[in-house]
Amino acid sequence: MGFTEKTFNLCNTISRGFKNASILSLGNxxxxxxxxxxxxxxxxxxxxxxxxxxxLKANYLFKEIYNVDTFKILDISDEEGADIIHDMNESIIDExxxxxxxYILDFGTxxxxxNTQIGLSNVFKLLxxxxxxxxxxxxxxxxxxxxxxxxxxxxxxxxFANNTSLSIDLLSLISKRCDLNMLPLYENIDEDFxxxxxxxxxxxxDFSPNHGLLTGTSTCLMNNxxxxxxILGVISKKKTKILNFKVTQxxxxxxxxxxxxxxGHMDKISKSxxxxxxxxxxxxxxxxxxxxxxxxxxxxxxxxLRINR
Numbered sequence: 001m002g003f004t005e006k007t008f009n010l011c012n013t014i015s016r017g018f019k020n021a022s023i024l025s026l027g028n029x030x031x032x033x034x035x036x037x038x039x040x041x042x043x044x045x046x047x048x049x050x051x052x053x054x055x056l057k058a059n060y061l062f063k064e065i066y067n068v069d070t071f072k073i074l075d076i077s078d079e080e081g082a083d084i085i086h087d088m089n090e091s092i093i094d095e096x097x098x099x100x101x102x103y104i105l106d107f108g109t110x111x112x113x114x115n116t117q118i119g120l121s122n123v124f125k126l127l128x129x130x131x132x133x134x135x136x137x138x139x140x141x142x143x144x145x146x147x148x149x150x151x152x153x154x155x156x157x158x159x160f161a162n163n164t165s166l167s168i169d170l171l172s173l174i175s176k177r178c179d180l181n182m183l184p185l186y187e188n189i190d191e192d193f194x195x196x197x198x199x200x201x202x203x204x205x206d207f208s209p210n211h212g213l214l215t216g217t218s219t220c221l222m223n224n225x226x227x228x229x230x231i232l233g234v235i236s237k238k239k240t241k242i243l244n245f246k247v248t249q250x251x252x253x254x255x256x257x258x259x260x261x262x263x264g265h266m267d268k269i270s271k272s273x274x275x276x277x278x279x280x281x282x283x284x285x286x287x288x289x290x291x292x293x294x295x296x297x298x299x300x301x302x303x304x305l306r307i308n309r
Contacts, residue, residue: 001108002030003058006174006232007136008039013207014234015066017132021102022070023062024126026088026109028080031057041065055081072101089115092122099240101126106135111146120158121243124166132169133235139173141228150231152182157247158235160196165241167198170234172208173219175227178294181208185215190250198236208232211301217280218297224290 003011007029011018036049045065052060062071075082086092088109104123113119123133138149152171159168171182183201187193211218222229283293 001027003032003035003107004136004174004230005035005038006179006230007107007134008035010134010170010207010232010234011066012039013204014132014134018062018066018068018103020067020069022100022128023068023072023103023105024084024101025058025071025073025105025107026123027075027107028055028073028082029058029105029107030054031061070101088113088119088122091118092125098125099128102128102131104131104133106133106137108136108138110135110137111148111150114147116148117243117245124237124240124243127237129237129239131237133237134233135235136174136230136232139229139231140223141226152185152231152233153249153251155231155233155235156182156186156196157250158243160190160192160250160253161244161247162241163192163195165237165239165243167201167236167238168196168233169198169200169236170204170207170232172232173222174208174230174232175222175225177225177227177291178222178298179208179232180215180218180222181205181210182215182219184210184212185219186250188213188215189254191254198234200234200236204234209298209301211297212304214283214297214301217283218294220280220284221290221294221297224284225294 008031031049033050036046039046041049048064049057049060058073059071062068072083073081074084074086074088076085076087078085084097092098104127106123110116110119110123127133135155138145139151140149142149152173156168156171159166168183173180173182183197183205186196190196283297286293
């Protein structure tokens with residue numbers, strides 16, 4: 001686990017909020033030399049980061065560059081320099097830790113926690129009210145890396161089921177070749193989207209390309225790229241409550257089977273969905289590479305957004 005170019009860019013984007021904050025990382029978020037080299041940090045900070053031992057680079061980054069008040073690492077062992085030793089399959093009961101952190105970073109730990117309900121409950125138990133959970137986890141093409149891979153709907157619907165205590169600020173699919181803002185998909189199909197979306201969503205809306213009504217089609221194209229895909233997100237904790245894990249997927253909350261698979265009589269929703277399905281099928285079956293189709297959609301959506309603005 002560790003920083004990627006995208007997680008590093010995200011931290012830089014929201015780094016103003018890091019000042020004097022208390023931050024906990026699940027596992028040591030190693031900082032690769034390539035990211036240090038490409039950063040806009042001062043020559044002195046780059047030199048110091050490169051000289052610091054591997055296990056201490058993240059500590060230097062957050063304390064000396066982002067000016068956080070506290071930076072701690074939680075892990076199952078002290079092998080990689082953890083400050084707090086804990087198995088996230090077990091509930092955290094230490095009052096010195098509960099509700100103490102403004103940000104929790106998870107750049108590749110949650111998929112290794114078998115008991116996902118306890119793992120996620122621990123995350124939001126450790127966060128202060130108004131704290132943020134920043135995560136980058138496998139979505140596709142990483143079989144046997146961990147116990148699971150995630151679809152964006154997992155986190156969107158977790159926030160929906162807990163929308164009095166959680167809100168989603170950012171939800172993107174990331175690959176080495178392209179990335180995609182997933183929130184427009186749910187905005188389009190979920191009539192209760194605004195109950196789930198966070199206030200900070202607008203601030204991060206340009207972090208990944210917005211494909212609007214074509215987000216579902218672009219998601220299918222990313223499935224076909226043949227490269228690993230990660231999910232990058234930010235969830236805000238509005239207040240402390242026990243998490244509700246009785247979750248129904250967004251698609252099935254908002255659409256009936258007749259809407260998804262139209263038959264016989266077709267109402268307006270069904271006709272609209274059928275037209276979208278036809279367009280989607282044409283795009284997916286068009287005989288050029290998935291990556292090129294994705295790039296064409298990106299260009300079209302970017303151009304359309306500029307016109308609308």
